[in-house]
Amino acid sequence: xxxxxxxxxLVQPGRSLRLSCTASMLDFADYAISWVRQAPGxxxxxxxxxxxxxxGRTSEYAASLKGRIxxxxxxxxxxxxLQMNALEIEDTGVYFCARWLRLGGGFDMWGQGTMVAVxx
Amino acid sequence: xxxLTQPPSVSxxxxxxxxxxxxxxxxxxxxxxxxxxxxxxxxxxxxxxxSDRPSGIPERFSGSKSRNTAAxxxxxxxxxxxxxxxxxxxxxxxxPWVFGGGTKLNVL
Numbered sequence: 001x002x003x004x005x006x007x008x009x010l011v012q013p014g015r016s017l018r019l020s021c022t023a024s025m026l027d028f029a030d031y032a033i034s035w036v037r038q039a040p041g042x043x044x045x046x047x048x049x050x051x052x053x054x055x056g057r058t059s060e061y062a063a064s065l066k067g068r069i070x071x072x073x074x075x076x077x078x079x080x081x082l083q084m085n086a087l088e089i090e091d092t093g094v095y096f097c098a099r100w101l102r103l104g105g106g107f108d109m110w111g112q113g114t115m116v117a118v119x120x
Numbered sequence: 121x122x123x124l125t126q127p128p129s130v131s132x133x134x135x136x137x138x139x140x141x142x143x144x145x146x147x148x149x150x151x152x153x154x155x156x157x158x159x160x161x162x163x164x165x166x167x168x169x170x171s172d173r174p175s176g177i178p179e180r181f182s183g184s185k186s187r188n189t190a191a192x193x194x195x196x197x198x199x200x201x202x203x204x205x206x207x208x209x210x211x212x213x214x215x216p217w218v219f220g221g222g223t224k225l226n227v228l
Binding site: 062 | 153161163164167168169174210217219221222
């Protein structure tokens with residue numbers, strides 16, 4: 001079982017980027033998928049999540065990013081996406097996806113992360 | 121928004137006990153999770169729901185909490201425990217998932 005992020009890279013300010021989180025696991029559709037980012041040398045910052053099928057696949061976003069990001073999923077392909085628009089230099093960092101099944105269980109599996117560098 | 125406060129660093133000698141705290145208003149009413157992150161790696165869940173350990177995490181790792189403070193305790197500290205540690209809670213108002221600022225554990 002694993003999560004693998006992809007889609008990172010160097011992007012200019014103001015552009016858009018879509019990150020993917022591809023899962024190899026049973027019952028992917030049951031899990032909520034969160035995105036967490038980490039700026040260079042800084043701590044973990046929650047970005048947003050999408051709930052699993054039993055909870056309507058609805059999404060929640062960090063207030064500081066609301067309006068610039070959206071999270072979606074394709075359970076048939078076991079993939080979750082993070083769409084980021086109007087990228088800013090401050091969005092630079094490693095983006096991790098992680099799964100959780102219930103509030104009391106924590107994020108029990110993480111991907112290795114994908115680096116996003118926003119620079120002109 | 122809900123804030124979790126951790127000390128920037130904690131230092132401990134090998135074989136001793138390290139305690140990393142996480143302060144938050146009425147944190148005892150919330151489920152607290154702890155993550156270990158080594159340089160260049162993804163975070164690893166070491167404690168969930170205050171005091172439960174995932175499979176594969178040594179018994180040396182334990183968690184506790186009081187009214188406004190949660191704590192991660194690492195007994196018989198080893199050099200391999202040197203890492204950054206983050207606490208996390210679910211908060212229904214504002215950003216639902218909140219991380220503490222992280223604590224660097226130095227094993228001297």
